[in-house]
Amino acid sequence: MLKMRLALRATFESKAIMGKNLGSPALPGIDAIDRELIAVLASDGRIAVSELAKRIGLSAPSTAERMRRLETQGVIRGFTVDIDPRALGYTLQAIVRVQPLPGQLHLVEDAIRRIPEFVECDKVTGDDCFVCRLYLRSIAHLDDILSRVTERAATSTAIVKTTPIERRLPPLA
Amino acid sequence: MLKMRLALRATFESKAIMGKNLGSPALPGIDAIDRELIAVLASDGRIAVSELAKRIGLSAPSTAERMRRLETQGVIRGFTVDIDPRALGYTLQAIVRVQPLPGQLHLVEDAIRRIPEFVECDKVTGDDCFVCRLYLRSIAHLDDILSRVTERAATSTAIVKTTPIERRLPPLA
DNA sequence: CTTGAAAGGGGGCGCGC
DNA sequence: GCGCGCCCCCTTTCAAG
Numbered sequence: 237m238l239k240m241r242l243a244l245r246a247t248f249e250s251k252a253i254m255g256k257n258l259g260s261p262a263l264p265g266i267d268a269i270d271r272e273l274i275a276v277l278a279s280d281g282r283i284a285v286s287e288l289a290k291r292i293g294l295s296a297p298s299t300a301e302r303m304r305r306l307e308t309q310g311v312i313r314g315f316t317v318d319i320d321p322r323a324l325g326y327t328l329q330a331i332v333r334v335q336p337l338p339g340q341l342h343l344v345e346d347a348i349r350r351i352p353e354f355v356e357c358d359k360v361t362g363d364d365c366f367v368c369r370l371y372l373r374s375i376a377h378l379d380d381i382l383s384r385v386t387e388r389a390a391t392s393t394a395i396v397k398t399t400p401i402e403r404r405l406p407p408l409a
Numbered sequence: 410m411l412k413m414r415l416a417l418r419a420t421f422e423s424k425a426i427m428g429k430n431l432g433s434p435a436l437p438g439i440d441a442i443d444r445e446l447i448a449v450l451a452s453d454g455r456i457a458v459s460e461l462a463k464r465i466g467l468s469a470p471s472t473a474e475r476m477r478r479l480e481t482q483g484v485i486r487g488f489t490v491d492i493d494p495r496a497l498g499y500t501l502q503a504i505v506r507v508q509p510l511p512g513q514l515h516l517v518e519d520a521i522r523r524i525p526e527f528v529e530c531d532k533v534t535g536d537d538c539f540v541c542r543l544y545l546r547s548i549a550h551l552d553d554i555l556s557r558v559t560e561r562a563a564t565s566t567a568i569v570k571t572t573p574i575e576r577r578l579p580p581l582a
Numbered sequence: 583c584t585t586g587a588a589a590g591g592g593g594g595c596g597c598g599c
Numbered sequence: 600g601c602g603c604g605c606c607c608c609c610t611t612t613c614a615a616g
Contacts, residue, residue: 281488315454
């Protein structure tokens, strides 16, 4: 078993050497076992440590210590539940790009933060200063929420029809 | 304790009646206690059932049964871990809007699904058919990934500078 | 990193209320 | 919906290799 682990680790590291160099492969201190651990936790965040240990081929104490280390390092920021927004009455999702009017940037950002229907917001380069995701109950609800920012910003709204990719982990290699 | 619960529930329900009617408030079968339970699990997805029970003022068996019911109903879709992408070497995030060329829509969607750096993707109304989030190691990496879709689609890219709102729950009321 | 043992706590189940 | 008792498993900590 020990041999298998070492072989697997070697495989992972050698992959990082292959291909184009497109930037730092991963933070030092995150090894192949850590990445396996993260992948398992991503698919089942409530898995028991003992079960997790079996999946990644380690003992339970070592697994628990790795989890603690990843949490204190800030690699693991927390654990959460994935909720279907429709179950909460949010039958509509919109992606809204927000361009604050001159001098209104900070006020717009504060307003967005305070409106809980904005469930995601990134400040980006380019003309569209903010790109946001909204959870909404209806078109009327969308109109109501947007009216709170249109005094200070131009918005352009796209209604979500389907979601081909739900938030997922990037490659861990 | 029972009285307190009932009072709290009354508070929640009355809130739903106030204000404009902007659509269905929530799926039937999701009550105020369920919403509290969801809020706690959202902030700590690995909390012990016994501890969760204390927080929402129920007994452990009742709490466990609610969790099971919410999972089988599909309200709770799963549990996961929140990982800092920088810890995995992804020091760059981009929001990319993708407009497939005529006749290329399905091929573009398939291509996006297969590229794991696309960690989020929504198909939306309007000219920008897809709005996607990418995790990247460098600008060179961004260029490399985008070159895989630019044969079949026009793209417009915005680099994420900051994230004012990390994915959060909408109002549960 | 491993195994093994011991102590404490939590989870699941079934009961009666 | 609650509380109780039961049993098992899990977690944690320690030792020693």
